Amino acid sequence: MRYLEITVPEGKRRAVLDVLEDEGFDYVVSDETSGRGKAAVVRFPVPTQAVEPLLDRLERAGIGDEASVVVINAETVVSEEFATLRERYSRGGQTGSRTSRQVLRTKADELTPPFAIYTVMLLISAVVATAGLLADSPAVVIGAMVIAPLLGPALAANVGIVTGDGRLKSTGFTYQIAGVTMVIVASVALAMLARLAGLEPAGVDIVAATELEERVAPNLFSLAVALGAGIAGILSLTRGFSEAIVGVMIAAALIPPSAAVGITVAWGMSGAAIGAAGLVVVNLLSINLAALATLWIAGYRPQGPFDVSPTRTPTYTYAAIFGIGLLILAAPLAGVTLLDFHTTELQSAAESEVNAVLAEPQYDELESDEVAVELDGDYPTQSVDRVVVTVSGREPGPEPGLADRLYKAIGPHSDGPLVVEVQYVVAEERGENATAEATIERGRRTAAAESRP
Template identity: 25%
Template sequence: MLHLRLITPTDRTDAVIRLIEETVGTAHLAVMPGAARSPAGDIVMVDVAREAGDELIGGLRGLGIDTSGSIAVENIDLSLSTRADRAEDDAPGEGADAVLWEHLAEATHEESTLSVTYLAFLTLATMIAACGVVLDNAILIVGAMAVGPEFGPLAGFSTAVVRWRPRLAVRSLTALLVGFAVAMAVTVLFSLFMDALGLFTEERLEGERPNTAFVYAPDAFSFVVAVLAGIAGTLSLTSAKSGLLVGVAISVTTVPAAANAAVALSYGDTGQTIGSTNQLLLNLLGITLAGILTLLTQKWLWRRAR
């Protein structure tokens, strides 16, 4: 179930109440006339089954509540109510399959922001991965994958394409491209610094690396895994199971490939630099295509289910 808290202009409250009452899957409607002060108006609260949430939110936006008032949405972790159970039974479809498009667009918008924090996480992840590739340490590679925040912009771009949001698409691409460019540039300097300290050596990079050589040797499996990870990541976002994103993050080699390219570049190894860059681009392409196709499929299936 979802809990909606609305601030509605007084002259639109009746229309909002009619919309809520006509929406199948709603329960626990409460109205507090004149309770809102900024903006002034009435407060309307209602619970709605997740599978009916997108329709109701769309109707509220059609009434202009998002511009003249406020729409706040929260997930309800526990609801002990026979009425709520009946509302979920009445609503068409399954809650686990429902996509809250407005929530998805808002979440990916935030994750696609080119902020100092985003750059810091991506840069730190790339530097950790650089240590992993030089030491041929799979544990460091996995840790770097988990730290990397690059799935946010990838999901944002996929959502922007499906929802036709050009500004979100540009924002996501900017965060992705600038983020990796900054992270790789800093990692080149980090590699040179570590080499000066004697902690990184070209012999280690060029030597046998059975645990990490895959990051500069892309093949068909690289693309297949990226596609599967993109599907899983998109499903985890649309079903609000964000905890699964950690598993998605450690299944693709975006950050390790970027790190290997940076370290190889610092030593002038053109072969590994090109191979790692190809691995990076192949993974980004696979995740993006999978995200777009997954969202389109979900949209089509949900329309058929309703």
Template identity: 30%
Template sequence: MGGKSDNTEGSPRPNHGRAALLAAVARGARLSPSYLMLVALATAIAHVGLLMDSAPVVIGAMLISPLLGPIMAFGFGVAIFELALLRRAALALGAGMVLAVLISIVLTWLSPIQDVTPSILARVRPNLLDLLVAVFGGIAGAYATVRREAISLVGVAIATALVPPLAVVGFSIATGRMDFAWGALLLFITNATAIALMATITARVRGFGTHLSPRQSWAQTAGILATLVALAIPLGLRLAANVREARAQSAINRQLQELAGPGARIDRLDSNLAATPAQVDAVVMAPSFSDGLQDRFADRVEGVLGRNANVRLVQIRSGTPEADDARRALEGVIATERTRKEEVTRLRATLARIVDGDGSAVLVDPERRSARVFSAEALPPPTLAALQIAFPGWTLTWGEAEVQPDPAPSAAVTSSTD
């Protein structure tokens, strides 16, 4: 009876619809020049966005990336045990991964910026929550694929990061940070595997693979569960470590407040508990100084962590001109550093635009407040005047001619424009 029911459901029209869907899924996993071009462009955009710490730019790279296609095809290939589709998806995904990592390595070598930004750090320590996002995203992506809802796949592409982790892998390899590279690679593997497995489950629920034998179905189910467990164990351990670190930071904050007394206020508490030994820096505002506070606080910190720690504590008397001056100085340092970073980013982008977007031709030294542009063409005087106004105090070297900072840039520009 069951076979008759399957034949009834498998009338020509549904079979035609499923065949058309599988053909569309297979096209999404095709290794072609346009596929490789999109992978290259998405990686370049993601690389720039990570260095700029710009979420919109990184999101744009996710939307351009075609890696979701072969991952979905792999999931559907597992659902129907179609070896040809599995080979095609694996080839396209492997080629895309290798190309993305290589492009990121080359861009890192060419770029004068090799600082680790918060956007990069956010992708080197995946945990169990990242697996959950990938699981839910995979279900949504498979359902959108079956329903032919392309707009939903846009959201899946944003939610399940695929290209940015590969860009971080290349950046980390180029800069010698192999611990970051392994963390980012684990994030990509987690996302890709979870999406593919959820696509397999969704495809089976939607009626794909009904011709499989009970033995094949059990083997498929066991493989999916084993893979998810294998991913969940290290990610769960990482999540547990993150929770322990957060609790330790909270406990350190409570210990310092207790030692400083009710009239004191913790102005700043920075910690790097992943370092060996752990690093803890604190600034306390209090009505009076407490002798030996740093040593007592260091003992408490080591007691909380159960290991050695480097502790630096600064005490500032509150309600005094010195305290106000110290606070204003600290705020000024923070504001100056933020302004300096913004100015450097703006200068680098401006000079790159002048040389037709060739960022490799621009070298900026923030410490010496100097920048060099490797270009055979001379700098036009109006452009020089505009740069002197926009970036006073900077020394710009353009080819062989050196542009010194103008003590009165507005006057120089006036004479140039006149």
């Protein structure tokens, strides 16, 4: 329930009261004597579902921006007339109990902090996220998501679009672009300092060392987080769910990938930086498209006969921009997804073939330790480089012909040229009895045997 207080301008008193009487609202009127061009103050309780249609009708009656409207949450109203009114607007259920457009704009605006505070919080988030990625600490990265104030700007931009609020729309997009830029710049600076200080040695594959691969070579499943975040963000705003939890979800789609851009730039990995930047843009488009579509489907747009068309055109325009951009950028993600499927299939097939080959009598002394499919590291669109088979045995030397034999078995499962590399590990057991307390030494005694097409 809500409690409305409307300050009625001069000459509009009768129009306001006619609307309220026609709708059946039980109101109280007080004369306004401040001399500021106001005629009266009208106060009355109203069902939550009735706030939006009532304000729309008042606007159509000519009560526009010159009137002041205050909407207050009400705990309870004891009145038979109000119970009848609530039943009429509830329509037999709670499906219509959504936040009004007018309140929605206010809530979206409140979730967007002052720019100075927004900048400070994002810089802190960038530092924490970069440190977490460099230290390979998921807990620290999650902490960076919690403090990032990205929910408000993402929602404000799209609320502004569908309700025709240009200021809210401009603020939302400005905050989003500036925020992502700040995170990337701060991450570049921190990663450069870490590299110069020797905290992460130069020359190492920083992507493999810090588990950044999923962010520099994203696949289509990455879209699920961003699309879900956009939908959940709007539902949290309109249905009263926890904004804090949804804010973490939106930050999860933007903060770590932005920090990954900064880290890979600092390491001079242009391909990986492009992959991470692509994920940032895709997630931004996905969040905004999902939020915009959810708002429009839920009916958050001006309902008056003269307001729908001006708002519909910008909404469709932005939706088309988001959608087309997303489709274009999703193509590389689809390629990465197909590569992931192919790599998984090749891994499974290679393990089966290796076990079958080593089961042959001439290889009785050898056992398969590991079968790994390695990619070429050419981010963001990688390809299969080689299959590395690690076998163990008691003899220190390589087994003649084994690499060729494995290549012939594994090669047909690959779509392109393939290198099959065999690495030997010698197992030595010390002590007279092979017991559970026996000491096992494993060391790589040879390099690899390779077979190339």
